[in-house]
Amino acid sequence: MLQDVCVSDLASPIKLNGFPCKANISADFFFPGLRNPGNTNNPAGSVVTAANVDKFPSVNTLGVSIARIDYAPGGQNPPHTHPRATEIIFVLEGTLEVGFITTDNKLFTKIICKGDVFVFPRGLVHFQQNRGHGPAAVVAAFNSQLQGTQAIAMTLFGATPPVSSDILAKAFRIGNGEVDAIKAKFAQK
Amino acid sequence: MLQDVCVSDLASPIKLNGFPCKANISADFFFPGLRNPGNTNNPAGSVVTAANVDKFPSVNTLGVSIARIDYAPGGQNPPHTHPRATEIIFVLEGTLEVGFITTDNKLFTKIICKGDVFVFPRGLVHFQQNRGHGPAAVVAAFNSQLQGTQAIAMTLFGATPPVSSDILAKAFRIGNGEVDAIKAKFAQK
Amino acid sequence: MLQDVCVSDLASPIKLNGFPCKANISADFFFPGLRNPGNTNNPAGSVVTAANVDKFPSVNTLGVSIARIDYAPGGQNPPHTHPRATEIIFVLEGTLEVGFITTDNKLFTKIICKGDVFVFPRGLVHFQQNRGHGPAAVVAAFNSQLQGTQAIAMTLFGATPPVSSDILAKAFRIGNGEVDAIKAKFAQK
Amino acid sequence: MLQDVCVSDLASPIKLNGFPCKANISADFFFPGLRNPGNTNNPAGSVVTAANVDKFPSVNTLGVSIARIDYAPGGQNPPHTHPRATEIIFVLEGTLEVGFITTDNKLFTKIICKGDVFVFPRGLVHFQQNRGHGPAAVVAAFNSQLQGTQAIAMTLFGATPPVSSDILAKAFRIGNGEVDAIKAKFAQK
């Protein structure tokens, strides 16, 4: 961070690590896009509405971003990683089972409710599952302008081009047929 | 960040940049202390309830912290800086006038409402003022485990030992008597 | 990095981010433990022999570590992430299919041979599969003293305590019975 | 810092975090602009002559800058912060009262003379006041190519557009009239 602000110029033809800065800034630093719950009508039953640098150019070079995550009853934000950020969440409503797993395969998990805070250390696999009877929602903050997300199952079974089935079969210790069945689910997306 | 986690051992006699790690971790990474509004019955009419490393040891080495800020009607979080963090806020309820000032003395300000997001770049003077008729509250996230806060008026007029009155008089272009009157207000604290 | 070297004192009772330094250093900075292939007689058919700070204390504070990875014919280093490091490999022998997946689910893959170099960007899921008829081996370098590894299948299906089966079933879009069958494979470890 | 040097091309139309590099460098890395005292004939009785990246393009990407500060008798460098740098000063001549305030409102202050060194930690409010009978001067170095400066009184009372007077009145616990009187002083600038 080498100057006060650098609102990203998303229209610039120049590609670099982060974004070039807009020449003129005025109605920036504000983002209204998290006011309303997102649409959770999808297989996971949850949706992440992001205010990272791709949507909220003002955070360019500032080292933060934010999102709201909405969960239908039974919905989940499936196991995933953020390669470039720690995440800290605050529960807006509902009851969630949340957890992360360390590199020595220990699970840290907790049932959390409205007003609770939980932190997911940088790069580690983590998840949230709605365990209440109604909808749930959290605000999630990241120490990166673009945290990135790898939803594990989609990453492995829904990549383009696909990961070879025999690699996945050996990794999960299942048959090639089972791999292809899972791939079919994610290919439908 | 050199390992997965390092939950701070706040009882350790060793002082270092950050904190040593607890030997055993279990019921960590969770913080319930932001569930309820804080008490805003004070001269500013606002209160910051922090979940930084001093209160929430799990964020040690993770590069994030979070807080909730409550505002009585007419309350304000007075102009202040965070020497080590950018801040991003999400409005839980109410209507706030928020703003920050750049190093070339430009004010960026906005009236924001429930669900809105605003970002305050690292190190710059900023404030929030409740402009609604009822209470207001925000969640504030920081890209530092201990953002630090310098409330400008308290820093200058309430320091221990006090800043010399003639320095403040010259800086604000007021009389020594006016300086001492302001100091008296902050000394009451 | 605040001094020339800080060889980690692995016996110190003090836990911090990284390690305290040994008071006296002499026969350090050298590690002979990668001379010989590791034992690949395990379900994955591969083994990582690491020279990170846990085994090679000299790299403490230096921002690098190294490993050799050996693969039996058909062996794989299963899909995994390193939360804190980019990895660059050099093939010592054999023929490998390698790949990584970006956060927009694109797979970059390649067949590589003796003397080839491939790079896996920080935090992204990646893998290596021996595609030759004989053993294979690589040298892998990391820009971290302790890169950390999350082998995806073991992380999710072999954690302690276990991740709830219904969470995994929903994530992979399979039945609870299939989840438990996979868990059984990883519990045998 | 990814290459030896990157002398900033201040004429480039491209705006980014820092500056693009000049294609050809020759008579760079040298700055003669601090040879002479600056003009202290202004309300503060002091002047900062900066050799940061805006004036001395060679420091781009190098993480340092330097300035000389001159003080008339009774002059002051008023309370201010640098959002992105620690400052270390060396007294060229004269006698100064210097100080900074921590985030727990403790003042560290000292009278310093020719040849003395004092350090102001990153982001904290600090000041210098000439306490001698003649002119004073210091060399100030920063660990940033563009430290940024927020002179507190000017920032709050001289911003464009102005900060609402009621916000400042509440913050300093003074009347709106007093606020407007101070604003008038800084508006004259």
Added chain:
Amino acid sequence: MLQDVCVSDLASPIKLNGFPCKANISADFFFPGLRNPGNTNNPAGSVVTAANVDKFPSVNTLGVSIARIDYAPGGQNPPHTHPRATEIIFVLEGTLEVGFITTDNKLFTKIICKGDVFVFPRGLVHFQQNRGHGPAAVVAAFNSQLQGTQAIAMTLFGATPPVSSDILAKAFRIGNGEVDAIKAKFAQK
């Protein structure tokens, strides 16, 4: 590092710290240029074949690079520094005397063989000398996309324009004639 990858666009006219990113990436992340030994027929009897960002654009922003170094019998990689990287080596073949010197003038040295690992801390003077009867080779990894190299003798005695001979004579405590004789050797290059 603000996105997954940023393969450098070496043809871009824009110069910045690092490189702009290519708009389209496909057959990247792979580098075959280290397969074969380099030509060691030169005065030092060694050659560094680098896979840093200048030759292997994929490592841009990733914080790593790699090289192979080949040594004829008696060949050396002469004393040098890398201003921006720690180096870790793995011996592919042969027997080498390696060492580095700390800032308090202590030499750490070792004879290393095939399969051994040695680490050279960032910025410190170090060297490798082939002490076997046949050729030797190592793989060297760096925690920088462009480590930079200053071979001490060439830097001082072969610079353009030349360093004044009297400066070198005083530094090495030799005569101007001796300096000029050494300069002549490096000027032949």
Added chain:
Amino acid sequence: MLQDVCVSDLASPIKLNGFPCKANISADFFFPGLRNPGNTNNPAGSVVTAANVDKFPSVNTLGVSIARIDYAPGGQNPPHTHPRATEIIFVLEGTLEVGFITTDNKLFTKIICKGDVFVFPRGLVHFQQNRGHGPAAVVAAFNSQLQGTQAIAMTLFGATPPVSSDILAKAFRIGNGEVDAIKAKFAQK
């Protein structure tokens, strides 16, 4: 940097990257040791009086340090590197020839006088030579609490244990006898 200040506790038995913090701070942040010129009666005819963390504990974690360098007529600060810092100098008195060499062996050099500023990029070989008839002096600032110094000739010819003479002979393309003669000069120290 995770808190306002961390004045180093140089007496602590704990060794870590940097230093632990003193429990109580009071008369810190001030250093009077650069008031007077150092003694230049030595072979180089110059002396560096440092205010880095080893002598000025207050700069611990603050990312800066400072020094004064005095030069007798004809004296030099011989070619050296700082592995962890860029250096920026301000001339207090005298006339100096200064220069640094890039990793592609280009020398940037300049004659500088009282009040001039010059910058030496991080890690690169650089020097200063008094070219005036009287004494000279500079203030040098670094963006590191402990910049480290490798004076090239002393590093190579005066190390303990000594670097093998045949390695130095081959590196400088001189005879073993010449190497030993230079070593003898530096061993006298």
